[in-house]
Amino acid sequence: MDALFGWAGFAAALAAFFLSHSLPLRPANRARAVALLGARGFTSAYSALSLGALAWLIVAAGRAPYVLLWPRTPGLTHATLALMLLACLLLGLSIGRPNPFSFGGPAEGFDPARPGIVRLVRHPVLAALACWGTAHLLANGDLAHVILFGLFTGFAALGGRFVDRRRKRLMGDAAWRKLWQQVQTAPLRLEPARLLAGLGLYGALIALHPLVIGVSPLP
Template sequence: MSGWLTFAGVFALFFATHSIPVRPPVKKRLVRHLGAKGFTTAYSALSLCILALLIWAAGQAPFVLLWAEAAWHRPAILVGMLAACLILAASIGQPNPFSFGGRDNDAFDPTDCGIIGYMRHPLLSVLALWALLHVLANGDLAHVLLFGTLGLFAYVGPRIIDARNRRDMGAEAWEALVGETRRQRRIRVPSPAMMLRLGAGVILYLVLVFLHPVVIGVPVLS
């Protein structure tokens, strides 16, 4: 029982740290004291620490098996995680007025928006894909609750952000910007800068594969 209580307590802490700091009045106060970059750095570090604590807490909960790993799970997870790393590398730090994680959003060009034309919230798409793949890989109750909730969080988040941006930007301006990015969807030869980003995504993927058994204790290639 204590394992479930620990798990529930850390989950409550997770939602508190991911809802309170981004409320407009609270966020404005924090940004005023920390600066925009300081807030982003502190919030990212806090999120990673709480996520690590949450994964640890799931491991402390009683083991209740819901399904066993199937032969196709591992290949699907490896391919899916490579896609997640490439999306992350292509989008992180790029101007993106639609979602969080953007940088220099005033410089956003809807006629040359890259991956933003296909997904307005690429970081949340990465989180959703990561969570779904880990639900597949971990068929016990605690980890299904963990990764399933994170996946739901990533699914609902874009709708909340879109509603807020639509209100703040004005419905007409928001829809015009969305429409312009959608019209730019086309297959293009990646620029040298994007090739570097994708290469970094591949390196990140290899690092994760190498470190997974060291940090998490579970090999991904066996």
């Protein structure tokens, strides 16, 4: 009975997570929410809802019955650390930077002659999410966490295609392709300050992981 409730709680948290990320973004729902809360209020409320649903999902995964699929080994630990380093560097190079190709897609301030990380990765935040999901998939070999992080990884891997379709519709296919060709011919320049920010984030996550999660990510 405890196992049944554990899986039921995990399923409920999983459903709530995806509903909280899809329902508010439907055009009609979003328009009503923005009219009521304002653009910034909607963003703040949506962010708080998303973080709350994510926290519930992570707790529910930890309470689900433990079904081991593979053990944690030193090799998997090193792979996890390497993937998390890549995820942090991608975030450091992309957060707050204009990217007309990605979701949200602000074009203001974007210079196709100096695209930064977008020269290598069109959707760096999704790539970081894929690295994060894969890293934690390797490190957590029980069934509930495999489902959890597998879904995140799959979403990140497929999400770029959906974002590309949407951006092409909004920008026009010809304009989208022309801008991407400009980005592809630009020289690759990665900002040292952003690389350092990514390294700082990586160090902070390693230091805080035992305090927040209760498990050290180090071998």
